[in-house]
Amino acid sequence: MTIECVAIIGLGLIGGSIGLAVQEMLPDIATTGWDADTEVRRRAAGRGLVGMVCETVAEAVGEADLVILCVPVGAMGHAAEAIAPHLKPGTIVSDVGSSKNSVGAALSAALPDAVIIPAHPVAGTEKSGPEAGFAELFRHRWCIVTPGNDAPQDAVDAVSGFWEGLGAKVEVMDADHHDLVLAVTSHIPHLIAYTIVGTASDLEDVTRGEVIKYSAGGFRDFTRIAASNPTMWRDVFLSNRDAVLEVLGRFTEDLSLLQRAIRNGDGDTLFDLFERTRTIRRSIIEEGQDDARPDFGRKDH
Amino acid sequence: MTIECVAIIGLGLIGGSIGLAVQEMLPDIATTGWDADTEVRRRAAGRGLVGMVCETVAEAVGEADLVILCVPVGAMGHAAEAIAPHLKPGTIVSDVGSSKNSVGAALSAALPDAVIIPAHPVAGTEKSGPEAGFAELFRHRWCIVTPGNDAPQDAVDAVSGFWEGLGAKVEVMDADHHDLVLAVTSHIPHLIAYTIVGTASDLEDVTRGEVIKYSAGGFRDFTRIAASNPTMWRDVFLSNRDAVLEVLGRFTEDLSLLQRAIRNGDGDTLFDLFERTRTIRRSIIEEGQDDARPDFGRKDH
Ligand SMILES: NC(=O)c1ccc[n+]([C@@H]2O[C@H](COP(=O)([O-])OP(=O)(O)OC[C@H]3O[C@@H](n4cnc5c(N)ncnc54)[C@H](OP(=O)(O)O)[C@@H]3O)[C@@H](O)[C@H]2O)c1
Ligand SMILES: NC(=O)c1ccc[n+]([C@@H]2O[C@H](COP(=O)([O-])OP(=O)(O)OC[C@H]3O[C@@H](n4cnc5c(N)ncnc54)[C@H](OP(=O)(O)O)[C@@H]3O)[C@@H](O)[C@H]2O)c1
Incomplete structure (x- = not known):
């Protein structure tokens, strides 16, 4: 299963970062994008977050092999309803929502016939909007993929491979x-x-x-x-x-x-806990998820 | 009141940073230091944290105009007792403890005749020990001075001026x-x-x-x-x-x-709080106490 065109719905921090990352790291994949907000579409086009910012959702998703919903979790159902009439058969629908059970249910309800492979890149910043994204956001970070029991394996592999292409490490687990x-x-x-x-x-x-x-x-x-x-x-x-x-x-x-x-x-109880919590920090640094330098090394990972 | 010699008791993160900062920013002031731990004294001397690491507390504080206790808050009383017999008349005793009421009381009890001007530099890292300190730790940070009611004003001014000399901004307030x-x-x-x-x-x-x-x-x-x-x-x-x-x-x-x-x-209650807490962040960045860059600008302040 080859992904040739990705459509990104919602062009904020995460959607914009995916668009930039694909253009930089997977340049053979075409990118289209759409956002419900006209002003966001304009700014997204200005920054070149995707190859083509479309004026309608139909245009954005019509040719896509993979559609990724990058809207707030509470808007996933609406976004899925909006794309539903315009998908070509076999298109994989994924998302980046921070919680997976309820999003999976909302996508299944809105898209009963689609191939749905939910995912969550565990990477972010406190910023949002179309100015916030950057191509390196997912590098060295984990992306958790939560397919339902009946999800086709080749679609799971395609979504996993896509995220690995953006520099992420992938783990599959159930939504709960x-x-x-x-x-x-x-x-x-x-x-x-x-x-x-x-x-x-x-x-x-x-x-x-x-x-x-x-x-x-x-x-x-x-x-x-x-x-x-x-x-x-x-x-x-x-x-x-x-x-x-x-x-x-x-x-x-x-x-x-x-x-x-x-x-x-009771100083001993305090001391024991404070001593114990230090070791977790060390493991996080060893695993490459943070950095011991005073600037937390945020610059390069 | 001129400070010509500062003695630092406890050569860990804070004591070591003071020693380095004085040598760099107030080079006319001589620095001596002592730590209860032989091994810490050895490593402190190796890094040159103070001009002279002394083998006895008597030697360290004997000539000092200002003694700064940089030991854990629970050890302040002991450290004060250790220096008590060796102070010359008029020496100011200060400290850097993170809580001030109980430390003030412990210092007064151990040093009934001394000039005591407690202080707390609001700056730190998660590291400790003689390897952790650096000269810039206090730059742009606040140092809170908490003199008792009967503290002589010239001593308050001397301690305040000392911290300003290390790049800190000083605020005087009561210990409570x-x-x-x-x-x-x-x-x-x-x-x-x-x-x-x-x-x-x-x-x-x-x-x-x-x-x-x-x-x-x-x-x-x-x-x-x-x-x-x-x-x-x-x-x-x-x-x-x-x-x-x-x-x-x-x-x-x-x-x-x-x-x-x-x-x-109840999404509205959540949203209202989450909206409100954003503004405090903005103020902290404007006040220069943090930085909006992804690396938090830890490198330069
Ligand atoms: N931020 C993180 O750290 C992080 C990390 C991992 C995953 N996530 C997940 O990623 C998703 C997006 O978050 P984000 O941080 O990228 O938010 P964001 O920067 O606010 O971007 C979301 C964008 O979606 C648009 N939008 C809202 N409803 C829409 C709809 N029905 N159809 C099309 N566009 C719509 C928004 O427009 P308006 O702003 O005009 O409403 C906004 O431009 C969320 O599900 C979040 O849980 C976030
Ligand atoms: N760390 C921060 O972020 C921060 C910020 C502001 C203020 N402070 C205050 O600064 C003080 C020192 O903290 P720190 O972070 O510098 O700790 P630190 O790095 O552990 O240094 C404290 C040093 O004092 C030594 N010591 C302990 N008891 C002593 C005694 N009775 N006489 C002489 N030396 C003794 C310790 O030796 P051993 O290790 O061998 O016991 C250690 O070398 C504390 O009162 C703390 O509340 C800390």
């Missing part, structure tokens, strides 16, 4: 497990960051000016992810509710234990 | 307020980061390997601060208990509200 893993490694960290930044903004005894001034003590690391796209993240929490609530329950239990240790002056 | 502000901007963020990293390591259904692989979704930002010095942070939570528990109470209330919003599918 994806949603639990990402609740831990992405959704709960974002929820916590949003919460603490909100808490800090609302205190009466500490001004916002003070919070900003002294943010270098640790707080600023949270503000980066708490500056992420509100629409995207609202949709993630609503669509991955069960897994998010489950992991959140564990987190609040663990936090209560530490709260009690602080109240009781 | 410092402890509350830092609970928000530093201590609670660290506690939360330690907790979520611990939670993620302990799940049965998600392996540590998976957590590490998919950490680029947000989790890795937390692992950096959860890799910080366990001794230092144990001491911070034990010594700033009241303020930490107060802010933690607010945080868990706010988290419960979000938990309920997710359970009820």
Whole structure:
């Protein structure tokens, strides 16, 4: 199964990065794109995010072997309905949504006859929109593919090969497990960051000016992810509710234990945890998912 | 009041950075240093962290106009007792501890006759030890000075001027307020980061390997601060208990509200918070305490 033309629906951070990456790393594949927003289409064309920014969704997907929906999770169903009448037979429909169970269900409902291979590139920044994308976003990052049980293997291979072509490493897993893993490694960290930044903004005894001034003590690391796209993240929490609530329950239990240790002056419990959490950092650096340099090496990976 | 000789007690990240910074930015001031650990003294001398690494505390502080205690908060009392017999009259004793109320009390108890001007440079990394320091650590960062009510103004000015000489911006405030502000901007963020990293390591259904692989979704930002010095942070939570528990109470209330919003599918509440928290990020970047570039500009400030 060869992919000759990819259509990207939604030309923001992820859609734009895919378009740029394909043009740079898989130059034999033609790219078309469409976004519901006229202004986004104009800016996407200006940056050359895809080979051809189309004025209609029909035009964008009509010749595609692979259509990738890059819209917020809550808009996946609408986007799938919009492309449905215009697909040629055999076209693979994929997406990049941050939660997979509910997106898989929405795509299947809107496209009962299509070949659906959901995927999630675990890579991003706190920016959004057509100016935010860059071709290297997926390099050395993982892309999780979550095909249903009856998905044809050659389509799974085609989507996997496509992502590998953009520099990503691919793992296949079922949607339920994806949603639990990402609740831990992405959704709960974002929820916590949003919460603490909100808490800090609302205190009466500490001004916002003070919070900003002294943010270098640790707080600023949270503000980066708490500056992420509100629409995207609202949709993630609503669509991955069960897994998010489950992991959140564990987190609040663990936090209560530490709260009690602080109240009781139990330094050993604190020290033991703080010692244990160091090792995970080391493994992340060894696995190439972060960097020990002061600039986190964000420049080259 | 002129400072001609500074003694640094504790030659780890902060002590070492002060020593390097003085030699580079205030070269007229002589520096001596001592650490309780022989091996640390040896490595500190090897890196030239101070002009003279001394074998005894007496030698290190005997000629100093300013002694800065750079040991974990829980060791401040011991360090103060160790220097007490060797200070010349009029020497200012300062420190860099991350909580100020309990440290101020410990210093006053050990040094009833000394001029005590506590301070806290709000700058750091997750590294520790004599290899971790660098001269630019304090540049563009704030240093909070928390003198007691009866502290002589010329000593406050001398300590403030010293930190400004190392590139820091100085703010004077009372110790109670410092402890509350830092609970928000530093201590609670660290506690939360330690907790979520611990939670993620302990799940049965998600392996540590998976957590590490998919950490680029947000989790890795937390692992950096959860890799910080366990001794230092144990001491911070034990010594700033009241303020930490107060802010933690607010945080868990706010988290419960979000938990309920997710359970009820209340997207508006989520969106409103996520929209609000973005603006704080912008202010932090404008104030120069972080950077919008993908590498966070860690290289130059
Ligand atoms: N950001 C990340 O870190 C990250 C990482 C991995 C996966 N993802 C997933 O990637 C997807 C896109 O996220 P993003 O960060 O790229 O967001 P983004 O930058 O906001 O881009 C999304 C684009 O889709 C457009 N859009 C919305 N509804 C549409 C529809 N029905 N049809 C066509 N276009 C539509 C939006 O236009 P308007 O802005 O005008 O509405 C916007 O231009 C989401 O599902 C997200 O969960 C994100
Ligand atoms: N790290 C930060 O981000 C940061 C930021 C602002 C302020 N601070 C404050 O700075 C202080 C030092 O932190 P750090 O990060 O520099 O820690 P560090 O790198 O571990 O250095 C502390 C040094 O003090 C030594 N020491 C311990 N007890 C001593 C004693 N009684 N007398 C003499 N030396 C002793 C330690 O030796 P051993 O290791 O052998 O015990 C170690 O070499 C703490 O109070 C901390 O709260 C830290």
